[in-house]
Amino acid sequence: MMKKYQELLKSAENALxxxxxxxxQFKVGAAIRAQNGKIYQGCNVExxxxxxxxxxxxxxxxxxxxxxxxxxxxxxIVAEKKAKIMPCGACRQRIKEFADEKTxxxxxxxxxxxxxxxxxxxxxxxxxxxx
Ligand code: THU
Numbered sequence: 001m002m003k004k005y006q007e008l009l010k011s012a013e014n015a016l017x018x019x020x021x022x023x024x025q026f027k028v029g030a031a032i033r034a035q036n037g038k039i040y041q042g043c044n045v046e047x048x049x050x051x052x053x054x055x056x057x058x059x060x061x062x063x064x065x066x067x068x069x070x071x072x073x074x075x076x077i078v079a080e081k082k083a084k085i086m087p088c089g090a091c092r093q094r095i096k097e098f099a100d101e102k103t104x105x106x107x108x109x110x111x112x113x114x115x116x117x118x119x120x121x122x123x124x125x126x127x128x129x130x131x
Contacts (some may be wrong), residue, residue, distance in 0.1 A: 005074070006112065008031045008033055008039065008074060009078065011031035011039045011041050012029040012031035012077065012108065013029055014041060015030065015041035015043040015059070016029025019043035020043070020045045021044055026044075026079065026080070027044065027079065028044045028077065028078070028080075029043050030043070030078075031076050032061070032063075032074070034064050035070075035072075038069070040060050040064040041059070041060055042055075042058065042059025042060030058091065061095070071099075071100070072095065072099050074105075075099075075106065076114075080110075084107040084108065086107055087122070093123065095122075096126055099119040104116055104117075105117040105119065
């Protein structure tokens with residue numbers, strides 16, 4: 001159990017408890033520690049029109065940006081039904097927008113086991129706009 005990430009895990013689990021996933025039954029929570037030290041949470045929010053659903057990471061990023069923050073120091077993701085999950089492809093791109101080489105992406109389980117990744121490993125050869 002790594003103490004350093006307990007607060008982030010708790011926060012992601014709180015969001016997970018509120019996840020709205022009546023279609024997939026797959027609840028996900030995410031928590032970001034931003035540059036300012038604050039924690040922002042998100043959960044997946046599904047929709048009867050399936051493609052309208054949003055991921056937990058999207059919600060956490062939106063909360064951070066709405067609060068005026070632009071830099072993710074750590075982002076932790078936890079799911080209810082699976083030991084550890086990885087951010088989907090679209091969320092890797094969303095994380096990249098607000099990450100740098102020091103940003104830590106943490107895949108967690110509810111028992112406090114963590115795997116650590118960096119965005120350049122999860123999204124190599126990412127799209128960049130031309131000069
Ligand atoms: N989901 C997330 O919230 N984050 C991910 O990184 C992967 C998938 C959600 C989307 C959908 O509501 C449910 O998990 C099943 O795919």
